Amino acid sequence: MHDMDSLDYHYKMPDTHGHVARLRGGFGGLQQDALYVTDPLALHSILIKDQYNFPESHEFRGLFGIIHHGNPLPCVNGQEHKRQRRILNPIFTAAHVSKLCPLFYDIANQLQNRINKEIGNADKPVRIDMLDHLTRTALELVSQGGIGHSFKQMDADNNTDYNDFIQALRTVLPWASYLFPVLPYLHSLRSIEPTWVRRGLAYMVNYFPWGAARQFKWCVDNMHPVFRDLYHEKKAAFDEHGIEYLKKTSSGGNDLASVLMQVNADADEADALSDELVIATYSAIIHGGQETTSGALARLLTLMARNKDLQNRLREEIKRAYAENGNGDALDYKILDSLPLLDLVTREFLRLYPPVTFVWRRTLQDCVVPLQFPIRDKITGEEKNELLIHKDTSVYIGLAATNMSKAIWGDDAHEFKPERWLNRKSAEGTGYVKTPGIFSNVMTFLGGGRACPGMKFAMLEMKLVLSVILPTFEFLEAEEIVWRLGITVVPTVKGEEDKGLSVPVMVRRM
Numbered sequence: 368m369h370d371m372d373s374l375d376y377h378y379k380m381p382d383t384h385g386h387v388a389r390l391r392g393g394f395g396g397l398q399q400d401a402l403y404v405t406d407p408l409a410l411h412s413i414l415i416k417d418q419y420n421f422p423e424s425h426e427f428r429g430l431f432g433i434i435h436h437g438n439p440l441p442c443v444n445g446q447e448h449k450r451q452r453r454i455l456n457p458i459f460t461a462a463h464v465s466k467l468c469p470l471f472y473d474i475a476n477q478l479q480n481r482i483n484k485e486i487g488n489a490d491k492p493v494r495i496d497m498l499d500h501l502t503r504t505a506l507e508l509v510s511q512g513g514i515g516h517s518f519k520q521m522d523a524d525n526n527t528d529y530n531d532f533i534q535a536l537r538t539v540l541p542w543a544s545y546l547f548p549v550l551p552y553l554h555s556l557r558s559i560e561p562t563w564v565r566r567g568l569a570y571m572v573n574y575f576p577w578g579a580a581r582q583f584k585w586c587v588d589n590m591h592p593v594f595r596d597l598y599h600e601k602k603a604a605f606d607e608h609g610i611e612y613l614k615k616t617s618s619g620g621n622d623l624a625s626v627l628m629q630v631n632a633d634a635d636e637a638d639a640l641s642d643e644l645v646i647a648t649y650s651a652i653i654h655g656g657q658e659t660t661s662g663a664l665a666r667l668l669t670l671m672a673r674n675k676d677l678q679n680r681l682r683e684e685i686k687r688a689y690a691e692n693g694n695g696d697a698l699d700y701k702i703l704d705s706l707p708l709l710d711l712v713t714r715e716f717l718r719l720y721p722p723v724t725f726v727w728r729r730t731l732q733d734c735v736v737p738l739q740f741p742i743r744d745k746i747t748g749e750e751k752n753e754l755l756i757h758k759d760t761s762v763y764i765g766l767a768a769t770n771m772s773k774a775i776w777g778d779d780a781h782e783f784k785p786e787r788w789l790n791r792k793s794a795e796g797t798g799y800v801k802t803p804g805i806f807s808n809v810m811t812f813l814g815g816g817r818a819c820p821g822m823k824f825a826m827l828e829m830k831l832v833l834s835v836i837l838p839t840f841e842f843l844e845a846e847e848i849v850w851r852l853g854i855t856v857v858p859t860v861k862g863e864e865d866k867g868l869s870v871p872v873m874v875r876r877m
């Protein structure tokens with residue numbers, strides 16, 4: 368279930384074990400049984416109708432609470448979660464995100480320069496690790512667009528100012544994925560009082576005979592001080608010079624943190640976010656935004672490299688849009704967002720290759736959820752349209768598995784077919800199964816009150832980066848990439864799994 372090579376098991380879960388499956392607890396019965404749910408009606412209850420009975424699991428709350436040094440969105444439930452979402456939601460709207468377009472084009476053009484530099488004068492395709500370039504790009508997009516700060520990842524390879532921080536940010540989740548056996552205890556560890564006992568325990572991790580735990584701690588220790596210092600620097604300047612200072616940053620004051628700072632300054636004291644919480648929110652936004660999108664962008668390129676015809680058609684569509692509507696070397700947000708083939712490809716890509724495989728919840732009370740796909744009672748043989756879920760049950764919500772259920776998407780559910788979206792609308796009402804996903808019936812960004820607020824941000828990044836690099840470069844297959852289960856999915860070259868994360872692609876200038 369949590370094994371790095373178990374992605375296929377997740378993907379086939381609804382087809383092989385049905386849309387609700389019982390998972391036997393591991394470690395000789397020490398762990399409780401859990402449920403794996405991909406049934407659309409049950410998901411609707413879990414994520415929307417009865418969402419407060421299915422809060423974020425304490426496993427993930429504990430893990431992300433440690434990573435972010437506090438309790439930002441991913442770590443809180445109930446009223447506190449609602450309060451933070453109310454403050455943050457306005458800065459993630461399409462209207463707001465569209466203002467970041469010029470900044471994003473600027474960063475994507477720097478990516479183009481970096482690739483050009485690597486190709487140099489070569490007249491045949493050059494093997495380039497696109498994961499490295501795209502991780503830098505995703506970090507700059509989310510750090511400049513998110514907190515109005517550049518880590519200078521695009522312009523100099525030997526800029527060492529943030530080396531440890533960048534290394535920590537990139538590797539904290541891959542290391543965390545080795546910690547599954549201890550996740551149930553992290554939330555309780557965070558609550559230990561007095562603080563010096565907790566700090567003492569954390570310090571002892573440096574001497575654990577468990578490399579993954581030591582590496583994870585190193586990452587956490589190297590992330591927090593950077594976010595703390597950046598925040599205090601910005602806050603001091605804002606307090607002294609007001610909004611004018613924020614407008615001078617690379618985002619022109621449109622980054623999420625600048626807006627948050629203004630909103631916070633105007634909010635009632637009871638509603639405002641504390642300094643500690645804003646710092647933890649910086650961490651959650653930068654980390655959540657960087658980790659998911661860099662992998663997604665790299666995977667999208669490998670897909671392009673495998674499908675030359677589709678790559679050519681997309682390139683033609685983008686070039687045509689520049690010729691007809693291009694303002695210099697940029698496209699307007701609305702035009703970019705509505706390019707038909709680019710839209711079909713990103714939708715289908717996000718359906719079939721979601722960066723987050725599952726999310727994890729735990730029930731507060733016994734409850735009954737309805738089922739779209741009935742199950743058969745093992746003892747009586749009776750068919751049931753409802754499922755009783757006991758209090759304190761771990762519930763895995765299979766995002767990737769729901770996206771790939773043949774009962775929901777048809778027999779070709781595991782195939783990449785952008786054209787399926789053309790017929791999707793007309794199929795409504797004729798066997799069309801509705802899921803609670805906020806994005807096109809797809810579960811990739813979840814649904815309900817905890818759905819990903821960064822969806823518009825991520826979509827803009829993906830479409831915009833493709834619109835800049837596809838007209839300039841052709842991407843061709845290099846080695847086979849194996850995608851493995853981490854907290855997000857992670858790529859390695861087949862046969863070189865121990866050499867770390869990388870996505871080599873052959874690239875040539877058009």
Ligand code: HEM
Pocket residue numbers: 423427440441442452509513651652653655656657659660663721722723726727766811812813816817818819820821822824825
């Ligand atoms: C392809 C890119 C992305 C994917 C697939 C993705 C997916 C998700 C998913 C599945 C969740 C729910 C996690 C859970 O409930 O356990 C989530 C939450 C979140 N995401 Fe994203 N995300 C992406 C990009 C972004 C970006 C770019 C940002 C910020 C700019 C972001 C910020 C967040 C935050 C703050 C949360 C916590 C929301 C809450 O708990 O209410 N994400 N994301």
